[in-house]
Amino acid sequence: MDSILRYLGNAGTQREILDRLVEHVYLSLLPVVLAVLLAVPLGWCTHRFRWLRAGLFGVANVVYTIPSLALFVLIPAVIGTQILSPVNVVAALTIYTTALLVRPVADALDAVPAHVVAAATAMGYRPLHRLLTVELPLAVPVLGAGVRVGSVSNISLVSVGALIGTGGLGVLFTDGFSRRYPAPILVGVVLTLLLALVVDRLLVLVQRRLTRWARAGEVTGG
Amino acid sequence: SSETLSGANQGSGDQGGQVVVGSADFTENKVLAEIYAAALRNAGVNVTVKPGIGARDVVIRALQDKSLTVVPEYTGNLLNYFDKTNTTTTSDEVYAALKSKVPSGLAVLDQAQAEDKDVLVVTKQTADSGVTSMTELGPRCQEFVFGGAGEWPQRWADKIKELYGCTFKEIRTTDAGGPITVDALRNGDVQVVNLFTTSSDIKANNFVELADPKNMYPAQHIVPLLRADGVSDAGKAALNKVSAALTTDKLAELVSKVDVNKETPTDVAAAFVKDNNI
Amino acid sequence: MIFADMFAWLADPANWTGPAGVPARVGQHLLYCLIAVAAASAIGVPLGLWVGHTGRGGLLLVGTSNSIRALPTLGLVTLLYLVAGGGTGPVLVGLVVLAIPPILAGTYAGVQDVDRGVVDAARGMGMTGWQRLWQVELPNATPLLMSGIRSAMLQVVATASVAAYVGLGGLGRPLLDGLRVLDYGQFVAGAVLIALLAVLLDAVLAVFQRVVVPHGLRVVARAAKRPASANRSSQPERTGDAGESGASGDTGAAGTTGESAAELAIMASRRETGGSER
């Protein structure tokens, strides 16, 4: 306890932790945003063209088996970014999160009641319009859950980037470890958890705002 | 002085007025990076620090792709990195050779007197059993398991065999002089490890450094490696002042302040820069 | 180019023998993963069954376990290492913690997902709580339960490379060592071996799943996939009936990320808890 207070007492340390935290936030959340933008069209494709399903889900699975560290390092070799660029981590995590989200998006779209889609079609919606204003809003509960899982696991994954120097709070782990100093590690772990909880709460709030209609039924027990 | 100013502007070059000081992922290097940064700041340069990057290969790639501007380096290893065939080992020869081998675009400044060499270390017990130098180690290598960084065998396995006739029973990957290596030696998982001369772990654990009479490990003076156009002259002068002030003992003390006393590299560096009026 | 390096590394017989050879690394990696997933199953499955069965505290427990997903494995492992002073314990604990949430969620969702009418009928015909759990809820939960385990296995295999960071073996070794010296060949070989191992283990678990999932449930799944005229007519403008062709191929892939669906079902918690008195 003492050592933690001592560790946190230092102004330089505080600044560093804050910097790391900010870095952690954008390294973990930017990919979620990008992944949603990618996963929605991909998920829609699998929903619409069922034969794509096996293939795309298979690819997503394989992507998910690649160790994150490997992606962090391979990406600059593949897309030619600077080796220390945060873009690498963002790109890698975007790929992961996309892989994670494709299926929930497809499932969520599949789960939109067929009769609602039929009704929309019958009223004269064009397909894209229908996707954006009917199917996607209805997919939010399932999609939102996917985004929550994705952001939480990203927040935990970012720290692996510490092994190549771009790890947000993860740097506290390597630093503490090399100095046999548990305080930074503990602080890093706790901050990561807190960050995840806060982000999760925020996502829940956003989701609740977007799905007021879904809870409307609960009140009357529908 | 207008020249210095324009030089500074030039130096900031691609980084948009920023000099980025990088460091490898061990304490000493991080402290050195902070010292460089503090010195540069005092010289009026706009600095950020990117500590804990990792192995040399990554660091140098980063210098080359302009992610970094300056890093603290070690003469012997750096030379070896740029020129695998090189055989020189003494301080001056190494430094001279290094200056000539640094690829264009990069440059080294003055080397410090301070040195942080690779060194093979054994426990007191092993030493007492008659192993106090690498010459004595050579014939008994078969008894021992060695622990070191992943790249050690590639670099040194042949060399140590050639110079001292040493072939270890097994070479195990631990880490680059970090806690894993130390713990492995302490637990007896391995009997010989590669550490660094400034490591505070050696004294703390009563480990014994093995003498290297045939100079297998080259001299390893601290030297700033930088992008030639990345730092102003004033900055370069400040870095040279740092090198002038650094001695091996001083360095060991700085490392120990961070590793043992758990001070922050930034604070330790600030104190050093202040004490030495840089 | 990278892949050429990788094949070169893989083709080098030296990388296939001894304690640092590929077979040994695969063996170590496999061992960590199997132990971790087995331990996590031993904790997660009974817990998930119990909360699913009683319906009490389920959402809370799964919610909590979901937030431990945010626990960074690297941080956890290094912290435990420092506290415990080494050994495989920290890595295994870190991996178990990683594996518990999907297994717990899968099991819980599996039990909760059992048709209310089926559970009701089981109760109505005089099954005791245990009989219901063993004879009805568990068999019907197996598809989602296995998805949870498979998903946990995938994550554990990919993450077990942290073992290398704390000085242990496994396929993280070539990954980290390759990274230190930017030896892409070695690095990519490590990554590819890990991915292959993951795919292989998943295939093995898929076979296992076929064995443990009662045949009747597979019939259900197939029946569900065969689009009923109601589903079908919902997409009437679809030319080319994709429904049938899609149904055949994806059984293998279905389970692997099926986990997401399972947990999502929970997180979205569309199901009302409570209901009749148990």
Add this chain to the structure above:
Amino acid sequence: MIEFRAVTKRFDDGTVAVNQLDLTVEAGIITVFVGPSGCGKTTSLRMINRMVEPTSGTILVDGQDVRAADPPRLRRGIGYVIQQAGLFPHRTVLDNVATVPLLSGWSRGRARHRAAELLELVGLPAELGRRYPAQLSGGQQQRVGVARALAADPPVLLMDEPFSAVDPVVREGLQDELLRLQDELDKTIVFVTHDIDEAVRIGEKVAVFREGGVLAQYAAPAELLARPADDFVAGFVGRDRGYRSLSFVDSGEVALDQVSTVAIGQPAGAPTAEWVLVLDEQRHPRGWLPPRSTVEGAVTEAGLTPGGSLYQAGTPLRGALDAALSSPSGLGVVVDERGGYAGVVTARQVLDLIERARPTATGAERGH
């Protein structure tokens, strides 16, 4: 007017859902498609607004080949109501109803205003507009579905088993509502159901389909019940068709008998050998006093023999027969439009009326 000309639909898997359908749906009336499950009713319906494309043949709406129209635009001009209402759960009731006007480019204000009018038209209180569909009962949802389909005032309305998901009592209410609406609106409505009762109740014309998408009979309901074209149709219209066909027999002028009545709260008077009908202040029938029953003091609701069903004068004879059959006295109670007592009929009288209404069948009238 909607014309099917030799329309066939064969799905990719080879199922022939509709087979050489030739049918003309008349404008301004309700036409019902009825038949067993899987006989191609939905498919036929959906070909009208091109939710399904025919394999061969032509469909004309008001003389225009539907294939000439851009599907979304075509669909905006054709209302569509389905079984589960298909309301958008994420939009309020009002916005659900305003959907098609908005799609057609109306301003939000105007669309909402129209939506509010329509809610009133289908008999929903305005407050419901702010709710979400999940907060409505099944019957209310169906009404919203109808309102939504009517929003752009389309001349044609397609309804696919719109009421089959609601319970029988509510369903009857919805059917009445639809008939009332149609009286006002005179749309061309195609209504799909598999319930023959609903079909004969609602349709001015009924098309009976048989398996394989073949049209078995196309006739007015009375004709269908009286003269099923074949055994399949006869089987499908089912038992009780004689009784049900009375729904189409108008009562004409019925000469009503009268019974002695007594108002609640009044003394019953001396016992008689006759049944006495008990009325309340509005002269609504409340029950019967059996012959020779003695009541101490004033007649109360409590001790009455409950009455049978009531027959409203002027409605089809089915109600009259049931009133007579269900009455404990054998006398069916006839009421006026406001539910007040008007007289009684016996089953025998009803039979006479039925007899009178029966067409004298001749060879010329055979078949369809």
Add this chain to the structure above:
Amino acid sequence: MIEFRAVTKRFDDGTVAVNQLDLTVEAGIITVFVGPSGCGKTTSLRMINRMVEPTSGTILVDGQDVRAADPPRLRRGIGYVIQQAGLFPHRTVLDNVATVPLLSGWSRGRARHRAAELLELVGLPAELGRRYPAQLSGGQQQRVGVARALAADPPVLLMDEPFSAVDPVVREGLQDELLRLQDELDKTIVFVTHDIDEAVRIGEKVAVFREGGVLAQYAAPAELLARPADDFVAGFVGRDRGYRSLSFVDSGEVALDQVSTVAIGQPAGAPTAEWVLVLDEQRHPRGWLPPRSTVEGAVTEAGLTPGGSLYQAGTPLRGALDAALSSPSGLGVVVDERGGYAGVVTARQVLDLIERARPTATGAERGH
């Protein structure tokens, strides 16, 4: 015999699902609980096998307080069938049916043998035993559900809307099946439905519940239709109750009239002023020749006026009335058990029979 004594169930959230229920379900017959949604039917049923515990009051099964029994043991002695059948999807049909015997400690062989017998009893082919529930149609699943509930030969059977998920035609089949089974087995069956038609069709006694878990009327179906206890029950049994109640009026001896008949393939003979009934070789009615119709050569199926519904002699009068009403000639065709022509009746004759069967209501007979 199952007795509810002042049974009340109040759920934790304060809902009173069953309110002071006093009811005696007689042994060996089917008793139906009917009422609108949420009126406490399911709750009442589930209190019998302690799936729900009453808040107050006592339930006795064959004189034994159910609270004295260990719930699982109690439930093994009471069959339970629910709407979705609730079959175990992971077990074969045979093993589903064998579940309760196995729970009760029978050997696997004996349990399976019994299960096979039961499949036969409920009219399912033995091969189905090897299938999984998902491979059966809805109706078949319901039969398996019944078989499973019967497996341990429990004296009491609880059925909660067992047939409501299947379509009307299959449903009628299942109802017939249940009645046939009950003829054989004489169980004490409590059957829950919200469909009054089903209730009066199946039940020997019907308990009508109203909202709030209150018993509104408990009577035999005929009584219920003829004398609903109050407006709620009258509304619930619905329109057509007079006609439907004829289902419970037995025909007694009907004196049949005869008409002239002609067999298909025979010459029609000279035109008469009467309707002529056309029969086939088995003397099954095929249609009518209208009065004064002239047929060239032999009578063929083609030109006939289709007949109305047929009335099988000895069955309730509802069928007789409908046969008369639906017949183009006004003469209802009566057939024997094998479907052969037996005679004709007029609606008027049926009315006479109904009149005769009507109880002379007196004050003493008033409803409760």
